[in-house]
Amino acid sequence: MDTLRLPSRLGCPGSSRDLPKRQMTTRPSKKPGTLPPRKAVILAAGFGTRMLPLSLDTPKPLMPLWGKPIVEHIIALLASWGVEEVLINLHYQPEAICDYVRGRSARIPRITLSFEPDLLGTGGALQRAAWFLDTAPFWVINADIAAEVNPQPFIRAFQQSNILAALWLQPERGPRTVEMTQGRITDFASSRPGTKGTYTFCGVQVVSPHILRYIPRQGFSSIVQAYQRASAQAW
8 A cells, every 4th residue: 555645744843841752743725723722622422442341331531530530631631721612522321421511610611512323433523513613723632531731832833834733642652553754644554553653643633624624524434534535635
């Protein structure tokens, strides 16, 4: 298979002290809108199969970590970054997450819930949430991660011209299935995982709304597929 080149130069942010390891970017044709992002999408619709049997009773975003549900840590992190509005997509055990959000005392950031009768995937979730987004970049973050991350390296990388997304990669831990060369993603499904030049995507990214152009209007799709479509169209 030919090497996949995503449609941009992937900029690594400044110092490793700013971000736990490395970050990378992919591009559209116009400069980004307002930064830092004021909106975020938390991906929380998954079945939590890797956490079975615990996830039979508790959806993974609500599993406790240091005395709080994982999703609460993520909401607090986004609030510390200046995020004012958050959309959480739901599918598996949505009632539990709805009840938790309703019971929160904090009103900032404002939280909107997006229920998916059929699981739409990471790309489909964004297309369904298109009404929530605007012309500015936004955060996309997985609901099952724990992170203490400085957002500035993402923002600096995204402020380069022609950037579609900035993603957090880790070069030492995890499955390391993403290939990157000189700040450019070349493959999301490496045939040589764990070797030099491979990275693990850590579930945090800042994305341009231009990504919606590459996501089908209906049905299941992933954001990785959207990146691949953008690449194929020489964006």
